[in-house]
Amino acid sequence: MTTFRSRILESINNESLQTALDNNTERRLKGRAVAFESIPDWRERIKRAHAVRADVIEHLDEYLAKFIAKNEENGVIVHRAKDAAEAIQIVLKITDSNRFASRRWSETDDRSRRTPLLIAKSKSMVSEEISLNHALEKEGINVVETALGEYIVQLRHERPSHIITPAAHLKKEQVAELFREKLGIPYTTDIPTLTATARKILREVFLTADIGLSGVNFGVAETGAVCIITNEGNGRMVATLPPVHIALMGMERIVPNLNDLALMLSLLPRSATGQKLTVYTQLLHTPLPSTTLRKNQTRHLIILDNGRSRLRNSPLKESLYCIRCGACLNACPVFRELGGHAYIGSDLSIAPYPGPIGSVISPGLLGENYVHLAQASSLCGACKDACPVDIDLPKLLTRVRAGQSPHPQPLSQRARGEGAGLSPLTKFFLRMYTRVATHPGLFVASQKFAALGTFLFAPFSQWIRLPAFTGWGYSKDFPRFAGKPFRERRKSKKVDKETGRQSGRFEGGQVETLADKKTEDFADSASRFINELTALNGHVHQTHNATKDIVEFLKQRGVSKIHLEPNTLDENLLREANIEIANAPDPQIIVGATKAICGLADTGSVLIADGEGSPLEASLLPEIHIAVLKSSDILPSLKDAMALVKGRNVVFITGPSRTADIEMTLTIGVHGPKEIHVFLT
Amino acid sequence: MYGLISMVGCVSGLKWTHMTTVQLFVTCLVDSFFPQTGEAVVDILSRLGISVNFPPDQTCCGQPQFNAGLRKDARAVAEHTIRVFEKTTGDIITPSGSCAHHFRHNYPELFEGDSAWLPRAKSLASRTYEFTEYLVDKLNVTDLGATWDGLLTYHPSCHTLRGINVDRQPRALLQNIKGATLVDLPHAEECCGFGGVMSIEHPELSAEWLKRKISNLEATNSPTLVVTDAGCLMHIAGGLHRNNKSQRVMHIAEILHNT
Numbered sequence: 001m002t003t004f005r006s007r008i009l010e011s012i013n014n015e016s017l018q019t020a021l022d023n024n025t026e027r028r029l030k031g032r033a034v035a036f037e038s039i040p041d042w043r044e045r046i047k048r049a050h051a052v053r054a055d056v057i058e059h060l061d062e063y064l065a066k067f068i069a070k071n072e073e074n075g076v077i078v079h080r081a082k083d084a085a086e087a088i089q090i091v092l093k094i095t096d097s098n099r100f101a102s103r104r105w106s107e108t109d110d111r112s113r114r115t116p117l118l119i120a121k122s123k124s125m126v127s128e129e130i131s132l133n134h135a136l137e138k139e140g141i142n143v144v145e146t147a148l149g150e151y152i153v154q155l156r157h158e159r160p161s162h163i164i165t166p167a168a169h170l171k172k173e174q175v176a177e178l179f180r181e182k183l184g185i186p187y188t189t190d191i192p193t194l195t196a197t198a199r200k201i202l203r204e205v206f207l208t209a210d211i212g213l214s215g216v217n218f219g220v221a222e223t224g225a226v227c228i229i230t231n232e233g234n235g236r237m238v239a240t241l242p243p244v245h246i247a248l249m250g251m252e253r254i255v256p257n258l259n260d261l262a263l264m265l266s267l268l269p270r271s272a273t274g275q276k277l278t279v280y281t282q283l284l285h286t287p288l289p290s291t292t293l294r295k296n297q298t299r300h301l302i303i304l305d306n307g308r309s310r311l312r313n314s315p316l317k318e319s320l321y322c323i324r325c326g327a328c329l330n331a332c333p334v335f336r337e338l339g340g341h342a343y344i345g346s347d348l349s350i351a352p353y354p355g356p357i358g359s360v361i362s363p364g365l366l367g368e369n370y371v372h373l374a375q376a377s378s379l380c381g382a383c384k385d386a387c388p389v390d391i392d393l394p395k396l397l398t399r400v401r402a403g404q405s406p407h408p409q410p411l412s413q414r415a416r417g418e419g420a421g422l423s424p425l426t427k428f429f430l431r432m433y434t435r436v437a438t439h440p441g442l443f444v445a446s447q448k449f450a451a452l453g454t455f456l457f458a459p460f461s462q463w464i465r466l467p468a469f470t471g472w473g474y475s476k477d478f479p480r481f482a483g484k485p486f487r488e489r490r491k492s493k494k495v496d497k498e499t500g501r502q503s504g505r506f507e508g509g510q511v512e513t514l515a516d517k518k519t520e521d522f523a524d525s526a527s528r529f530i531n532e533l534t535a536l537n538g539h540v541h542q543t544h545n546a547t548k549d550i551v552e553f554l555k556q557r558g559v560s561k562i563h564l565e566p567n568t569l570d571e572n573l574l575r576e577a578n579i580e581i582a583n584a585p586d587p588q589i590i591v592g593a594t595k596a597i598c599g600l601a602d603t604g605s606v607l608i609a610d611g612e613g614s615p616l617e618a619s620l621l622p623e624i625h626i627a628v629l630k631s632s633d634i635l636p637s638l639k640d641a642m643a644l645v646k647g648r649n650v651v652f653i654t655g656p657s658r659t660a661d662i663e664m665t666l667t668i669g670v671h672g673p674k675e676i677h678v679f680l681t
Numbered sequence: 682m683y684g685l686i687s688m689v690g691c692v693s694g695l696k697w698t699h700m701t702t703v704q705l706f707v708t709c710l711v712d713s714f715f716p717q718t719g720e721a722v723v724d725i726l727s728r729l730g731i732s733v734n735f736p737p738d739q740t741c742c743g744q745p746q747f748n749a750g751l752r753k754d755a756r757a758v759a760e761h762t763i764r765v766f767e768k769t770t771g772d773i774i775t776p777s778g779s780c781a782h783h784f785r786h787n788y789p790e791l792f793e794g795d796s797a798w799l800p801r802a803k804s805l806a807s808r809t810y811e812f813t814e815y816l817v818d819k820l821n822v823t824d825l826g827a828t829w830d831g832l833l834t835y836h837p838s839c840h841t842l843r844g845i846n847v848d849r850q851p852r853a854l855l856q857n858i859k860g861a862t863l864v865d866l867p868h869a870e871e872c873c874g875f876g877g878v879m880s881i882e883h884p885e886l887s888a889e890w891l892k893r894k895i896s897n898l899e900a901t902n903s904p905t906l907v908v909t910d911a912g913c914l915m916h917i918a919g920g921l922h923r924n925n926k927s928q929r930v931m932h933i934a935e936i937l938h939n940t
């Protein structure tokens with residue numbers, strides 16, 4: 001048995017892993033189905049999204065050139081890395097030049113007393129792909145994963161097991177034990193307590209990190225925007241608080257313009273987590289200006305090839321359309337048995353991208369080491385069905401099997417040619433069968449031979465009990481060949497030429513069709529907004545005098561100081577009520593109040609833009625975020641708001657910060673605000 | 682019994698009656714293991730006034746080789762099949778969503794860029810119908826006058842459901858069987874774990890899915906599981922037999938054939 005197969009068996013026999021995976025599958029599939037109901041034109045959208053991605057990959061060089069030029073214009077430092085080693089070198093160089101510009105030391109400090117450079121990292125699959133953490137840690141740099149699931153996995157010295165929910169394989173008891181051991185808290189399986197512990201520790205990391213490192217969900221060619229989405233808010237923290245932000249992106253993650261981005265964002269969160277929109281959808285154009293917490297931000301954008309060009313010039317091109325939503329993993333029955341840790345290479349290394357898409361791209365990106373993974377599929381097509389950009393994953397899997405994957409290194413005998421990853425015995429039998437199936441005479445003779453053979457083997461039963469090593473016999477019996485195959489029986493039977501009978505009822509017009517779903521009569525946008533946000537545990541207060549009601553709210557909460565975006569509220573009234581006003585970020589303040597540029601009726605989101613008084617921080621650091629929104633500024637949906645975004649640094653906020661990283665239990669308030677209150681005027 | 686609905690000849694305005702001849706691609710599995718399925722297909726079509734021809738040189742569609750990645754082999758078998766059916770005319774009917782999917786989607790893939798073979802492959806594909814698809818979409822028949830006593834539950838084979846998008850057709854046909862109570866199979870759309878060579882190359886995976894399929898079947902209390910593919914049939918039935926379960930798996934043609 002291959003090591004891959006024994007690893008599969010290990011996963012199958014790991015009961016707690018199986019429970020976790022079953023939960024993941026069921027919850028995600030249901031969530032996705034419900035989320036898609038709210039966009040009745042989803043089929044159409046998927047088609048369009050496929051076309052957009054196809055166009056981008058077709059003209060990738062032009063789009064990338066435009067994207068890079070825009071970013072340089074925007075003051076972002078752009079690097080291109082052709083492989084993992086180059087990307088790591090670039091990061092190391094950045095860390096080196098920032099070592100002394102750190103907020104914690106100056107050139108004159110005693111070198112030996114400096115603490116190691118600290119990098120706060122939000123989830124990035126690309127960094128897993130290039131094993132960045134390992135390389136940085138070797139250089140004595142302290143890298144802390146800040147997404148709850150990633151943090152847990154890092155504490156366990158594991159790799160993420162799912163591209164969306166990295167700790168999908170763990171139960172809360174395991175996390176409780178881990179936190180007790182590693183973080184020194186009393187053993188508790190209370191998920192909110194575990195989450196709060198992580199919040200406290202990681203908040204300190206965000207505030208003191210020298211560098212924030214994140215992945216990139218999309219790059220917008222037209223404006224240069226880098227789009228980063230997170231639910232917990234760590235993606236915002238690392239891109240906002242440290243003096244240096246490094247954004248690491250795969251070169252294929254481009255969309256042409258903001259409209260296309262809106263289309264992708266209507267599909268990605270729905271497919272990934274069943275959300276209409278991720279809690280924080282950041283669009284960053286320029287490095288952020290200085291605040292009381294740091295000087296002017298420097299942003300580096302590293303664009304990685306690492307085999308993507310190779311894939312692009314191969315029959316696996318379509319795999320680059322992927323937007324890394326993870327839906328194909330959730331739909332995949334193989335992933336459901338294996339989890340993310342059993343997709344191993346022949347050198348036992350864990351493939352960074354598990355699931356159907358991983359089995360397609362891993363050999364091309366990383367090497368023939370992973371070529372056998374593509375054989376572990378029944379080609380059932382559940383992945384293709386789930387894919388929001390309609391990638392024909394089963395077809396691509398058969399192409400990998402046919403030896404059409406490109407490879408970074410010259411190939412060994414094992415991976416060369418057709419039937420890549422197939423066992424030699426199966427290959428031998430299939431080739432014999434080809435001879436039989438191309439010669440009808442031989443085919444008939446074989447049928448007779450097999451019928452006789454299987455009859456002798458099991459004269460008294462229709463079924464043969466094959467031994468387990470045959471594969472088939474592992475879990476089922478094999479049918480005996482028919483004594484007389486169809487063709488024989490047909491020959492001996494006089495074909496009845498009569499028309500025979502038929503039901504006489506021709507129901508062509510009555511073939512069942514799904515009743516057209518009634519489109520709801522939409523209530524007005526304000527009430528839709530309220531419904532959506534309330535459903536996400538957000539609060540909406542309708543008011544005629546926002547300041548007065550906010551003062552009342554603050555009094556109730558016993559709050560006497562707020563971080564306020566200028567020109568948002570009547571500051572005199574606030575002062576009269578003895579509310580102290582700060583215009584700059586301060587980690588001690590527990591309420592931040594900002595304007596909302598607009599609201600989105602279909603998702604309950606508010607748009608916050610950077611500007612005077614650091615509204616990005618005001619909507620991120622405090623425990624409570626107050627947003628003041630005019631009813632007339634509520635737009636139908638994301639795409640309608642894109643015109644307001646152009647060139648700015650903005651975030652769409654959809655409810656309070658949240659996570660479902662421990663046992664998929666929804667927990668509010670991981671890194672960002674625990675409460676969001678929209679005062680609707 | 683045959684007389685009961687022998688009125689077909691009288692139905693006027695249906696140009697295809699009497700005249701139509703179709704070609705049967707019976708599939709290697711039905712031919713070798715389940716000949717009664719092929720006979721049911723022939724019978725049902727004949728009752729509808731369609732004459733069924735069986736080109737005797739047919740063997741296999743070549744999907745096992747294709748799925749395993751042995752494209753040269755898959756091509757050789759595909760060329761053979763194309764040649765056999767090129768000698769015939771009319772629609773090609775196959776009691777397998779998987780083989781229909783293979784003709785329709787994998788043959789063009791196999792011959793991509795081959796200006797001589799690609800049109801031939803596409804022409805074969807355009808003539809091919811899965812059995813229930815042909816009945817419902819082409820003949821507009823959803824009631825075959827079939828009867829059944831008791832519960833039935835339907836497993837939509839992966840390549841029928843997602844490969845060629847055929848689902849309402851078999852369901853409509855089953856719905857109209859007199860006496861049958863159709864019950865929903867929980868998680869019906871999940872693969873049973875056959876997957877051609879996968880069930881041999883990765884028996885451990887295959888076994889898990891099969892277990893789940895069988896326990897979902899048990900949850901329905903239906904003694905009979907209906908499928909549209911002999912692959913799933915031999916896989917699930919083989920699993921049931923190994924575990925001494927009493928449920929039967931039957932091809933939809935045999936169910937519809939029962940009057």
Ligand code: SF4
Pocket residue numbers: 271321322323324325326327328329357383386387388389390391
């Ligand atoms: S292949 Fe499709 S479903 Fe899978 S992660 Fe990529 S976009 Fe999502």
